[in-house]
Amino acid sequence: MDRRRRRVSQQSKNAKHAQWLKLDRRKELGSIADRYPSIKAIEMKLSFLDPNDILKDKEHRRLTPESSAVVEVNCNSHECVGGGFDLTSEIKRIVEESRAEASGSKVCEGWQDRERIGKHRCHCHLDYRIECTYDLK
Ligand SMILES: [Zn+2]
Numbered sequence: 001m002d003r004r005r006r007r008v009s010q011q012s013k014n015a016k017h018a019q020w021l022k023l024d025r026r027k028e029l030g031s032i033a034d035r036y037p038s039i040k041a042i043e044m045k046l047s048f049l050d051p052n053d054i055l056k057d058k059e060h061r062r063l064t065p066e067s068s069a070v071v072e073v074n075c076n077s078h079e080c081v082g083g084g085f086d087l088t089s090e091i092k093r094i095v096e097e098s099r100a101e102a103s104g105s106k107v108c109e110g111w112q113d114r115e116r117i118g119k120h121r122c123h124c125h126l127d128y129r130i131e132c133t134y135d136l137k
Contacts, residue, residue, distance in 0.1 A: 026070045029088070033065035036095045040065070040135040044087070044128060048076035051123040073126060075108045080122045083110020087128065094130055103129040 032039050042063040048056045057076050071091055075083035085106045094102045110122040 026068050029069040031065065032063055032067050032069050035069040035092075038098075038134045038136075039095060040133040042067075042091065042133070043131040044071075044073075045131075046073060047127040049125040049127065050077070051125075053125070056124075075110055075122060075124055076126075077108070077110075077112075077122055077124050079113035080108060080124065081111040081114055081117055083108040083122045083124070085126045085128075087130070090128070091130060094132055098134070099132065100134075101129065101131045103127070 029035060032042065044059075044061040044063065046059040046061065048058070050056055061073075063071065069088065069091075071087040073085040073087060075085070077083070085108065087106075090102070090104065104127075106126045106128070108122040108124045108126070111117045112120040112122050
């Protein structure tokens with residue numbers, strides 16, 4: 001194998017590894033029911049804003065006990081490369097504190113578009129409001 005082909009195969013190996021890590025994380029954390037047995041439902045109200053704080057889109061998502069405990073939201077910018085918002089640890093904290101609701105904001109750390117990889121971050125925002133319903137048995 002020449003040097004160039006070896007590098008390509010290394011890159012695809014890395015991509016596969018990243019994919020594998022993602023799957024592994026889902027498997028390890030399991031479902032909401034596995035992680036947080038007291039949760040009946042989680043409502044997520046999501047607002048997507050561009051870097052100038054202009055509202056681009058809104059979304060309402062409902063997680064049930066069957067949903068994965070890994071909660072990832074795609075970036076709203078179609079050009080964005082490698083971005084997105086991970087709410088897994090936010091949800092963990094809310095449930096651990098037995099809170100009914102919490103809200104906050106996250107900034108996308110992906111790249112603005114393919115031409116600007118390594119140069120310009122996406123910097124879209126996600127404003128979220130998370131409401132948890134507990135099963136009080
Ligand atoms: Zn983004």
